Amino acid sequence: MSDRASGSRYDKGMKTRREVLGDAHVDRASANMTDFDKDFQTLITESAWSTVWSDETLTKRERSMITIALLAALGHSEELAMHIRATANTGASAEDIREVLMHVAIYGGVPAANTAIKIAKDTLSGMTE
Structure with a gap:
């Protein structure tokens, strides 16, 4: 390969x-x-x-939000933080991330969303410093 x-x-x-x-x-x-x-x-x-990711059917912002939801629901913390940092390049906002994680709470489970929210808060605060 x-x-x-x-x-x-x-x-x-x-x-x-x-x-x-x-x-x-x-x-x-x-x-x-x-x-x-x-x-x-x-x-x-x-x-x-x-x-x-290069397909143009969805925007990078949309793909970013989908990816964050999946990583949060599956408990992939390191990749989740990386993709939250990537929102600086994809156009997904902190509000988008918050809404995605609300969906994760309902469809993926509150414990997964709770962990993801902690990761998102830490990651986002590190991005603004």
Whole structure:
């Protein structure tokens, strides 16, 4: 898979990944890549970032809110914080995040939303400092 890293799907995915997560995050991920995870990095760049995030059916703001809801409901705290930070690039507001987490409380469970709200508060306060 890593041999395809120069292909158009990879390039398109990397462009979108950088737009959403920011150059600093993507540069760190790339710098930390090893032979062990390079195929995984290629997979997520081509699948998540090229196939899903680059599609124009939904806006980046909408995709951001969906992603936050799913990560919160599934309890993926580290990824949740990362995608909350990414809202600086996707256009999702603190109000959007709050509303998404209210939906998580109803459809994904209050404990998951409670944890996500704590993460969101900490992450958002760190973004404004």
